[in-house]
Amino acid sequence: MVARNSRGRGEDHLEDRIAEFKPLHALLLDGKGGARELTLDEISNWSADQGLLWIHLDYTDSATADWLTQQQDIPAVVIDALLAENTRPRALQIDASLLLALRGVNLNRDADPHDMVSVRIYLQSNRMISTRRRRLQSVTELVEALHSGQGPTSLADLIVAIVDGLTVRIGDQVMELDARLEQLEELMSDNQRLTQSRQALMELRNINSRLRRYLSPQREALQQLLAERLTILDQTQKNQIRETQDALLRHIEDLDLMREKTIAAHDALLASLSDQLNSRMYLLSIISGLFLPLGFFTGLLGVNVGGMPGADNPMAFWLFCGALGVMSIGMLWLLKKLRWF
Numbered sequence: 001m002v003a004r005n006s007r008g009r010g011e012d013h014l015e016d017r018i019a020e021f022k023p024l025h026a027l028l029l030d031g032k033g034g035a036r037e038l039t040l041d042e043i044s045n046w047s048a049d050q051g052l053l054w055i056h057l058d059y060t061d062s063a064t065a066d067w068l069t070q071q072q073d074i075p076a077v078v079i080d081a082l083l084a085e086n087t088r089p090r091a092l093q094i095d096a097s098l099l100l101a102l103r104g105v106n107l108n109r110d111a112d113p114h115d116m117v118s119v120r121i122y123l124q125s126n127r128m129i130s131t132r133r134r135r136l137q138s139v140t141e142l143v144e145a146l147h148s149g150q151g152p153t154s155l156a157d158l159i160v161a162i163v164d165g166l167t168v169r170i171g172d173q174v175m176e177l178d179a180r181l182e183q184l185e186e187l188m189s190d191n192q193r194l195t196q197s198r199q200a201l202m203e204l205r206n207i208n209s210r211l212r213r214y215l216s217p218q219r220e221a222l223q224q225l226l227a228e229r230l231t232i233l234d235q236t237q238k239n240q241i242r243e244t245q246d247a248l249l250r251h252i253e254d255l256d257l258m259r260e261k262t263i264a265a266h267d268a269l270l271a272s273l274s275d276q277l278n279s280r281m282y283l284l285s286i287i288s289g290l291f292l293p294l295g296f297f298t299g300l301l302g303v304n305v306g307g308m309p310g311a312d313n314p315m316a317f318w319l320f321c322g323a324l325g326v327m328s329i330g331m332l333w334l335l336k337k338l339r340w341f
Helices: 002-019 040-044 062-069 076-083 137-147 155-188 191-227 235-301 316-337
Strands: 025-029 035-037 052-058 090-094 097-104 117-123 127-132
Touching: 025 040, 025 137, 052 062, 052 155, 062 076, 076 097, 076 117, 076 127, 090 191, 097 155, 097 191, 117 155, 127 155, 137 155, 155 191, 155 235, 191 235, 235 316
Parallel strands: 052 127
Antiparallel strands: 025 035, 025 052, 090 097, 097 117, 117 127
């Protein structure tokens, strides 16, 4: 009896948490490029014959997990993927449904664009559920387009638009990195800014590595998506995704090229710094060579013992300075003749 009462209280708490469930967006597509927001009751009473449904969630909200677990037609593996804290790009067909995880650049205010953000998508024939933690501009623009009646007409087109939007923004970031590398190469031509150039170059290499880390799995995910025999995507939509995949491949190739250019620039930078150090050490060596004999004679004549020549001659100091001057000029002439400088 106690166990039943405890279970009853647990169910009550679960219902209370689900009552607090608020999706970021719950859109019922009209099939003409428009959509309208649904209330929680309308979401609960939705059926496939009412139209195409897109539910966009924040997976960090505890009510999201409770709501997903109540959906009897969503497998547990899909729920785990939609709620996972960390995930890598992938595409997986589950019966007639599709599980898709993608990455995009972070274009939120005061955020690092190269800090990749993820979106997870579960696509069924008449319903699509997506989750994220941080806002994705490509998804936001799609929602605005649907509200204005200019959006995709089907869930498959919605997938294509999300993939394309993510890739376009990745391309913009790759172009920005390429422009920064060109500016850095110009900056490296100024020997006075080599230290500043080195710091900027290291930052650029780190950004390149972070982008490359996620874009390669994303290309593989799109390849898996095209390889799956999905009836949800028609041939036209697969061709559009294939074009997006080709664009992503070009971005990855650009990143590979930039990586090679940064390695070459880093080697050239180290060579410039080494040349500067060698030239300074060479100059110090010449100066040391000039003052070494002068220091020897001044030290020799500076010993405090009897019998030092010129000790009683008032002109001895000036004669000694003149001799040191002649010796310095002679050593400079000799080094010049030997082409040491």
